Amino acid sequence: MSNExxxxxxxxxxxxxxxxxAAAIAAxxxxxxxxxxxxxxxxxxNFFGGALYTHSLEExxxxxxxxxxxxxxxxxxxxxxxxxxxxxxxxxxxxxRINNEPIxxxxxxxxxxxxxxAEQAEEEGAFIIPKTxxxxxxxxxxxxxxxxxxxxxxxxxxxxxxxxxxxxxILTQKLGLIDHDIQPTKAxxxxxxxxxxxxxxxxxxxxxxSRKHGMAISVVGDVSMGMPGLGFLYTADKAVSLGVGVxxxxxxxxxxxxxxxxxxxxxxxxxxxxxxxxQLMEYxxxxxxxxxxxxxxxxxxxGAMVAGDAASMVNALHWEGTNMAIVAGKQAGxxxxxxxxxxxxxxxxxxxxxxxxxxxxVMKDLRQYRRMSKFLANHPEFMEIYPxxxxxxxxxxxxxFGKPKRQLYKEIWRSLxxxxxxxxxxxxxxxxxxxxxxx
Amino acid sequence: xxxxxxxIKQVPDTTNIRIDPETGSLxxxxxxxxxxxxxxxxxxxxAEWKRKLGGKITIITxxxxxxxxxxxxxIELGADRGILLSDRKFAGSDTWATSYVLAEAIRKIHEEDPxxxxxxxxxAIDGDTAQVGPxxxxxxEFPLITYATNIREINQDEGFVLIERKTxxxxxxxxxxxxxxxxxxxxxxxxxxxxxxDLIKSLRYETETWTAEDPVIYDETKIGLKGSPTKVSxxxxxxxxxxxETFKVAEIxxxxxxxxxxEKMISNSSVASLWE
Numbered sequence: 001m002s003n004e005x006x007x008x009x010x011x012x013x014x015x016x017x018x019x020x021x022a023a024a025i026a027a028x029x030x031x032x033x034x035x036x037x038x039x040x041x042x043x044x045x046n047f048f049g050g051a052l053y054t055h056s057l058e059e060x061x062x063x064x065x066x067x068x069x070x071x072x073x074x075x076x077x078x079x080x081x082x083x084x085x086x087x088x089x090x091x092x093x094x095x096x097r098i099n100n101e102p103i104x105x106x107x108x109x110x111x112x113x114x115x116x117x118a119e120q121a122e123e124e125g126a127f128i129i130p131k132t133x134x135x136x137x138x139x140x141x142x143x144x145x146x147x148x149x150x151x152x153x154x155x156x157x158x159x160x161x162x163x164x165x166x167x168x169x170i171l172t173q174k175l176g177l178i179d180h181d182i183q184p185t186k187a188x189x190x191x192x193x194x195x196x197x198x199x200x201x202x203x204x205x206x207x208x209x210s211r212k213h214g215m216a217i218s219v220v221g222d223v224s225m226g227m228p229g230l231g232f233l234y235t236a237d238k239a240v241s242l243g244v245g246v247x248x249x250x251x252x253x254x255x256x257x258x259x260x261x262x263x264x265x266x267x268x269x270x271x272x273x274x275x276x277x278x279q280l281m282e283y284x285x286x287x288x289x290x291x292x293x294x295x296x297x298x299x300x301x302x303g304a305m306v307a308g309d310a311a312s313m314v315n316a317l318h319w320e321g322t323n324m325a326i327v328a329g330k331q332a333g334x335x336x337x338x339x340x341x342x343x344x345x346x347x348x349x350x351x352x353x354x355x356x357x358x359x360x361x362v363m364k365d366l367r368q369y370r371r372m373s374k375f376l377a378n379h380p381e382f383m384e385i386y387p388x389x390x391x392x393x394x395x396x397x398x399x400x401f402g403k404p405k406r407q408l409y410k411e412i413w414r415s416l417x418x419x420x421x422x423x424x425x426x427x428x429x430x431x432x433x434x435x436x437x438x439x
Numbered sequence: 440x441x442x443x444x445x446x447i448k449q450v451p452d453t454t455n456i457r458i459d460p461e462t463g464s465l466x467x468x469x470x471x472x473x474x475x476x477x478x479x480x481x482x483x484x485x486a487e488w489k490r491k492l493g494g495k496i497t498i499i500t501x502x503x504x505x506x507x508x509x510x511x512x513x514i515e516l517g518a519d520r521g522i523l524l525s526d527r528k529f530a531g532s533d534t535w536a537t538s539y540v541l542a543e544a545i546r547k548i549h550e551e552d553p554x555x556x557x558x559x560x561x562x563a564i565d566g567d568t569a570q571v572g573p574x575x576x577x578x579x580e581f582p583l584i585t586y587a588t589n590i591r592e593i594n595q596d597e598g599f600v601l602i603e604r605k606t607x608x609x610x611x612x613x614x615x616x617x618x619x620x621x622x623x624x625x626x627x628x629x630x631x632x633x634x635x636x637d638l639i640k641s642l643r644y645e646t647e648t649w650t651a652e653d654p655v656i657y658d659e660t661k662i663g664l665k666g667s668p669t670k671v672s673x674x675x676x677x678x679x680x681x682x683x684e685t686f687k688v689a690e691i692x693x694x695x696x697x698x699x700x701x702e703k704m705i706s707n708s709s710v711a712s713l714w715e
Contacts, residue, residue, distance in 0.1 A: 006635065040471075129638065152634040 008034040008127075010336045011147055011158035013134045013171060015042035016114060017322050018308030018329035019164035020121040021060055025333025027125035031340060034156060035118070035126055036149065038133040043114030045166070047286040049192065049232045049241060049319065051075050051105040051216045052113065056323035058102075060330060061120060070116050071106035072236035073214025078105075081233075081270075083221035084391035088270040092217065099213075107214050107234045107241070109194070129156075136174055137161070137304070143345065144175070144303030159345045160303055162332045164325070167287045167309040169297065175304055178297035184248040185377060186291030188229060188316070191258045192243025193266065194282035195275045199238055205274050211237060218319065219244075221387025223265045225256060228376045228383060231265050232319075233274075239281055240274065242266060245288060247377065258285060290316040293370035299357070300350040305332045315365050317372050317436070324362045331356040368437070375435035379428060385419045386428075441494035441595060443485040444548065445518065445558040446541055446575070447478035449502050449509035450565040474509040477560025477623060479516070484628035485558050486517030488593055494555075495519040497548060501529055501540055507646050515633045515641035522548075526651040531664030534566070538574025540662055543655050546579060549618070556593060556600060557620040561586055572622035582615035588626040593617075 012023045015037035027033045039045040052071065058064045076099045079092030098104070118128060138146035138155060146157035165171050167187070172178055199211045206215055219231030229246030244258075244265050251258060265271060288309075289295065295312040299305060307313070308325035315321065335353040339345045357363045376382065392415040396408055416425065451470045474482075485496045498513040500506050501524040510521035524544055532540060548554065559572030569585070576583035588610070589603035598617045603610050605624055621627075633641075651657045660666055684703075688696045 004636075006639065127642070129635075129642065132635065132638065149635060151632060151638065154635040156635070 006156045008032045008156065008158045009340060010034075010160050010162065010333075011036060011156055012126075012162045012164060013147065014164040014166055014308075014310075015039075015118045015121075015128060015130075016046050016164055016166060016308060016325065017117060018313075018325035018332075019162070020114070020118045020126075021326045021329030022162045022164065022307060022333040022336070023126035024060060024121035024124045025330050026336045027121065029337045030125075031337065033121075033126040034158070035121065035128045036132050036134050036147070036156070037118075037128060037130045039130065041115055041130055042118030042128060043111045046110040046114045047190075047192075047284050048110055048322065049190070049216075049234055049243060050108070050110075050322070051234060051319075052108045053105050053320070053323040054102060055104070056326040060326060067120065070112045071108050073107050074103040074212065075105040075107060075216040076103070076213040077208070078216045079218070081217050081219045082387035082390045083219060083223050083231075083268060083270060084388045085222055086269050087391045087395060089387075089390045089394050092215075105216060107216065107236050109236060109239075109241075134165070134171060137171070142302060144301065160305070160336045160339055160350070162329075162336065163304060163306045163310055164308045164329065165310045167289050169306075169310045172297050172306050172310050175301055175306075177299070177301060177306060178295075182287065182289055183291065183295070184252055186289065186295050187248045188245040188288040188290050189248050189251060189258055189285060190243055190245035190288055191262045191285040192232075192241055192283075193262065193280055194236070194239050194241050195278035196239040196281045197275065197278040201277075202235055202238075202240060206235065208235070216319075219265075221383065221391075222268065224383050225254070225261060225264070226380055226384045227251070227254060227256070228380060233271075240278070242271070242275065247290070248287070249377075288316070288321070289314050292316065292372060293366040294374075296366070299354045300335075300347060302347045302350070303345050305335060305350055305353050307332045313362060313366065315369055316376070317369060318365075320365070324366075327360055327362050328357060331360070369435070371435045375431060379431065381420055381424075381428060382432070389416045389419060441488065441492045441556070441593065442552055442554050443489060443494065443496045443556050443558065444545060444554045445478065445482050445485050445496060445498050445513065446545075446572070447482065447498055447500045447509060447513060447560070448475045448563045448565075449473070449500065449506040450475045450563050453564045472505060472508070474512045475560050475563045475565075477562060477564075477625060479512070479560075479630050480625045480627050481558040481560050481621075481623040482513045482516045482518060483630045484590060484623060485556075486631070487628050488556075488590065489517060492593065492595070497522065497552075497554075499541065499544055499548070500524065501532070501537060504648075510646045511641045511644055513641075514644045515638050516630065517633070517637065521644065521646040523646045523648045524650075525648050528651040528657070528659060528663050531667060532662055533667035533669035534568050534570035534574060535668055536662050536666040538571050538578060539666070540657065541571065542575045542578035543657065544649060545575065547655050549579075553618070555595060555617050557581065557618060559620065559622045561622045561624055569622065572620060576620040579620070582619040583622075584613050584615055584619060585622045586624055587621040588624045590621075590627070 009031040010026045010033045012019045012035045015035045019035055023033045023035045077092050077094035082089040133150040134147045135150050136148045137144050144161055148155050163171050214235040217233040223231035223244055224246050227246040227250035231244045234241040244261050289312045291312050297306055299311055307328035313324035313328055332353055335350055339349045342349055393412045396412050449472050452473045455470050457466050489496055496518040498510055498518045498521045504525055506523055524540055529540055562569035573583055584602045584604055586605045587602050588605045591601035593600050600615050600619055602613045604613055686696045686699055
């Protein structure tokens, strides 16, 4: 056994989307890069709904499609389903620009995709060290110069460390970039099942013309049992992914078990027929950092940068996070290259990481939506009253039962105002608008 | 310096496996391949004795190219050399053919660099036959100790080992002359958490591949499906037994119960034949 110091130009912590991207960019420029991953293999610990955005993938690999990425179906129909107790209103968009090349988003399964994404980084020259947990940092003169791991003789040195540790921001805290754990009010717990069905069945039940068509649906209303949160449905090629995400805080308060929440969703009269006869392939849960802008740590310090979930880079309303992680990973990789060119790894040099992100949608969107998580927490009516009203209103509008129409409109009106006063409704709409526009 | 050899197998993680209810066969798709757990303990035991006595560990396995990963895992645990026996001609080998393939490869290694002690896991978790280790020992005419739980002593000077082995009733202590072959229980050694330099070495390690012609020339009638006398005619899942009828003594009375049960028994042909 050698006692030589283990040294790389760049160490990336975590082989998720941010980590493997950062490593690929740095390795492509000839730097000696190690990715340290705690799972048995890259992707082993990663989980999402979900869909990936092609713009971010192509930004890293312009020849993406020649590389045959393991993506599932393209998203050709997307939007909202509003659930009441026993009914559903669908508001989705399909065809038009959603259906045109280039396709904006593809459904993916992370265990498969992330291990492929990491292989691309390996091809660029990055070296993956799996089954190893980074536990702390090594400092010299106040500057980070390496990491310690949970293995014997486990120190690894590099003048720049890119932390993509995910939602549990333990290392980010150790560096003093943020002073607290992720807060229960600022994190959603998402639980999901992947249920296998034949492509034919999926197409027939969801009205999809072929295997080249897929859905990404946000489900609002009866799914979250009044808690701030959303359900979702995504179509993989031969499986459907269904889940619910609600804030951790709400789960604590209500004492509702996440698996009960999911089970209830899957048994909903509008959902159950979709998955009937399917086989459970995967059952999992993951935390999503939804604090956004307000929970962002400082993004860099001397010798280290943070990207992805650890840096709170998630846009909860638009279900964006993977694209932010990839763009941030790229920016961190570029900054590492710049630092090596200068031979200077100080906080001042690494600040160009943040400067770069300011120019991109990452920081712009996060800043714009900075009030969103607070808004959703304070407005449970968007989860309960409005979806039910929508179902009532549409249900009334499209049935006759021999009533005069004036009475019909009165009933629709009453089904709203009996639940929430008109003044409050107006207030809700205004604050929703503010949270979205970000003023 | 001691030369230890461990024979391993890459297996599907059967804790993760399901049976296709229609065909009755294993659904292997998406099931991770792992180093057979008993083999991992065998490698750990070899690594312990390498540390004590100094020397080297050779790992051998037969399997598809992806079995390289299992060999790398052995390097991580402290092995020095990994040999993969991989050839389409080996495919479909049963335990008989597999033990022939392994035995000939081991004979070759032994000629070039004499082996002192050979380790096998007690069985592989996918087939559970526990036949390959004994098969190899028989072919090579090495002493065989199955279900080894502890290595008390390896004495190279006098050429013997002292091994504890588990039987149903007791622990036996066996003295065998070297080279000997053990099949190991998990108790043989704890699997250590490898040091980082060993992990990195294993990730960079490139295994040797041996084929059906090079460096050992195999008799093609003895390998693969052709060389395998085992024929699997059918696999299936046993049907669950229906619970039997219940008679409540409290409801129908003791005599009635006994009579009914007795009636049922003698109307059942197999019991009736005993009665006569």
